[in-house]
Amino acid sequence: MSAPLRHATFSLMSYSRYRCIKTATLERQTNLCFWNTNLPSLDLSCYLMSYRFYCQCYRYLRRSSKINKSKVALLPRNNRNNLSTDACTPRYVLGIETSCDDTGAAVVDYHGNIIGEALNSQTRIHVEMGGIIPIIARDLHKQNIANVVDEAIKNAKLSNQDIEAIAVTTEPGLALSLFIGVNHAKMLASKYRKPVIPIHHMEAHALTVRMVERVEFPYLVLLVSGGHCLLALAQDVNKFLLLGRGLDDSPGDAFDKTARQMKLKNLKECAGLSGGEAVELMAKTGNPKSFQFPGVLSQNRDCNFSFSGLKFHAKNLIFQEELKQGIDGGNVLPNAGDICASFQDGIVKHLLHRIRRGLLYSELKQLLPAENKTLVLSGGVASNMYIRQEIENLCQHFNCRLVCPPPKLCTDNGVMIAW
Numbered sequence: 463m464s465a466p467l468r469h470a471t472f473s474l475m476s477y478s479r480y481r482c483i484k485t486a487t488l489e490r491q492t493n494l495c496f497w498n499t500n501l502p503s504l505d506l507s508c509y510l511m512s513y514r515f516y517c518q519c520y521r522y523l524r525r526s527s528k529i530n531k532s533k534v535a536l537l538p539r540n541n542r543n544n545l546s547t548d549a550c551t552p553r554y555v556l557g558i559e560t561s562c563d564d565t566g567a568a569v570v571d572y573h574g575n576i577i578g579e580a581l582n583s584q585t586r587i588h589v590e591m592g593g594i595i596p597i598i599a600r601d602l603h604k605q606n607i608a609n610v611v612d613e614a615i616k617n618a619k620l621s622n623q624d625i626e627a628i629a630v631t632t633e634p635g636l637a638l639s640l641f642i643g644v645n646h647a648k649m650l651a652s653k654y655r656k657p658v659i660p661i662h663h664m665e666a667h668a669l670t671v672r673m674v675e676r677v678e679f680p681y682l683v684l685l686v687s688g689g690h691c692l693l694a695l696a697q698d699v700n701k702f703l704l705l706g707r708g709l710d711d712s713p714g715d716a717f718d719k720t721a722r723q724m725k726l727k728n729l730k731e732c733a734g735l736s737g738g739e740a741v742e743l744m745a746k747t748g749n750p751k752s753f754q755f756p757g758v759l760s761q762n763r764d765c766n767f768s769f770s771g772l773k774f775h776a777k778n779l780i781f782q783e784e785l786k787q788g789i790d791g792g793n794v795l796p797n798a799g800d801i802c803a804s805f806q807d808g809i810v811k812h813l814l815h816r817i818r819r820g821l822l823y824s825e826l827k828q829l830l831p832a833e834n835k836t837l838v839l840s841g842g843v844a845s846n847m848y849i850r851q852e853i854e855n856l857c858q859h860f861n862c863r864l865v866c867p868p869p870k871l872c873t874d875n876g877v878m879i880a881w
Contacts, residue, residue, distance in 0.1 A: 553626045554618070556650075557880025558611065560643030561635025561663045562688065563588055563599050565606045567614035568876035569625070574673045576877055578618025582606040586734045589727050593718065600638035607646050614876060622654050629879050632660040634689065666878040667840045668696055671867045673881050677836055680829060682820060682862075684853075686813070687841035688714030688738075691767045693820045695829050696838070703829065705820045706765025713809055713843045716773040717741050720805055723780050728792050742846050745806045748799030753779060755808030757815070765820045772812065776805045810852045817853065821860050835862040845869040 554577060559566035568579035584602050588594045615622060630647035632640060651658045668683045682705075685692040691708035711719075718737030726732045732740040755775055758768050783795055795801065817837070824830045837857055839850065844866055857864040871877060 554620060554624055555659075555880045556611070556615065556625045556628045557661075557876040557878070558607070558628065558630040558643045558647050559663075559874050559876045559879045560603045560607065560639045561631045562639060562874060563594050563602075564874040565603050565610045566874060566876035566879070567607075567611040568880050569614055569618040569620060570877060570880035574881055577620065578614050578616070579875070579877055580610045580613035580617060581875060582610050585736050589734065589736065592722055594636075596636045596638045599636060600642055603639050603642040607642055610876075611646065611650070622650065625654070625656055627657050627659055629659040629661050631663050631666070631879055633662060635663055661879050663874075663879075664690060664692060665702075666881070667872075668694070668702070668838070669699065670840060670871050670878040670881060671838045671865050673877070674867060674871070675865050677838060677865055678834075680831075681836040681838055681865075682824060682830065683838040683840065684813070684817060684844075685841045686713050686839070686843035686849075688712060688718065688843070690841070691769070693765050693767075693816060695824065705823065706767060706816055708767045708769070710768055710770040711773055713767075713769050713813070714738055714841075716769040716776075716809065717843070719773055720776045720780075720802075723777055724798055724801065725792055725794050726798065726802075728794055729798075738843060738846060741802045741806055742848060744799045744802040745848065746799075746803075748797070748801070748803030750803040750807035752797070752800035753804035755804060755811075758812045760815065765816050765823065767812065767816055769809065769812070772805070772808050775808075776801070806846075806848060810849055813849065814852060814856050817856060818860075821862065835860070837862050837864050839864060839866045840872055842873045844872040 553572045554569050555571075557566075557568050557570065563584040565582040565584075566580070569577040571577055582602075584594075584599060587598070587602065591598065615625070628647045628651055630643050632644060647658050650656065664685055664687075667685050667687070671677055679699075680695055680697045683692075683694055683696050685694070689712050691712050692704070693706035695703040695705060697703060714737075721727070721732075721737030721740045726737070726740040726744060727735075729740075729744075732743060735743065755772055758771050759766065779801060780795070783797065783801065784790070787795060789795055821830075821835075821837075824835075830836075837853070839853060843849065850864070850866055854864045866872070
C-alpha cells in the first residue's frame, strides 16, 4: 500500500457517516426526522460487507421516509449543545447490536445518558463449540433479539412510541448476525414508523469514550477487538485519519485460538470465559519471560499490525511442550500460565511498538496538540488490564493521557450503537 493511500483521510463509517441523530427542527411545529438525503456512496475498499445489503438498507430508508425533508435541519453531533432548550426536549434512541456473538440493545437519551439496556452473551456456548460458528450465532440472535430489545425498553420505563429513532449496526461483522439486527430494526421501524440509522461498528467503539470522559478532538484511538485492529486519528465525529490497520489476524482472534489450542476451557477457573479472558487469567500465574516471542514488523516503516506470526509461534510452542511433557487428550499443560504470560507479553510488545510509531508520526506531522495529547483505547481486547497498564506506561513516556471506556462498554453492546 502506498504512503498517500495509507495515510489518506477516510471515514470509519463509510455510508453511515452522517449518523447525526442529534437533530432539531427549523420550526417548532415540525416533527423530528433523522434522515439524510445525501448519504455517501459505500466505500468498497474499507470494511466491505455487501453492496447488495447496503442497497437494501438505502431503498428501505427511502420507502419509509414520509416526512417533508425541506423543513428538517440536520446538525452534526458536535454542535448539539448549540440547540435551544425547546429543540432539546427529551429524545431517545434505541441501539441494536448484533455484529458478532452478543445480542445487545440500549436506550440512550440526547445527552448520552443510558436510560435502559439489555445484553445476551453467547460466549459460553461458543466456547463450548470451540469458536464462533456464524449459523449458530445467527440462530441465537434470532431467538433472543426480541426479548433483549423489549427488556431494554422496559428497563428504560418507556414505550416503543417514545423512541425517536432506531440505530443498528450494519457493518462490519458476521453477515448472518448483522441481518438479524437489521431486519428487527426494520420491523420496528415499519410498525412504529420510526427512522433507521445505519451505524459502523468500529466508529461506535471509537466514539464511546466521549460518553464517559471529556475527550476533545483530535485524539489518537486504538481499536483492538476480536475482528479488527486499527490505529487512527479521530479528527471529528465523522473524520478519521487511518495510521495503521491489521494485515491478517486480529488480537482477539489470536487470543481465542491460542486458548483453544491450550484447552483452557477444561480448567475449572476458565470455564465459560472467552479466550482472551482465559489467557489473561492464566497469565497472572505465569512468568512473561519464560518463553521468547519474535518481534513482528519491526522493520516496516508504517503502523500496521500483524498477529498471525505470534499466533503460529504460540501454536508451535504449545505443540512442542505437549510432546516434551507427554500431554494428550483434554489435559492442560502444567506450565500453561507461563505460556499465556509470554504470549500476552508478545502481543503487548507488538502493540506498543506500533503505538509508539503512531505517536511519533503524529508529533512529526503535528496532528495532535502539543499539550493534552490523548490516546483512546477501545474494543473488546481493551478490557485486558495488563494491556491497559503497559500502554499507560508508554503514554506517560510521551506525556500523553490514556483514556479507556469502562470494560462493559469496551465489549460489544447496544449503548455505543445508540450513542
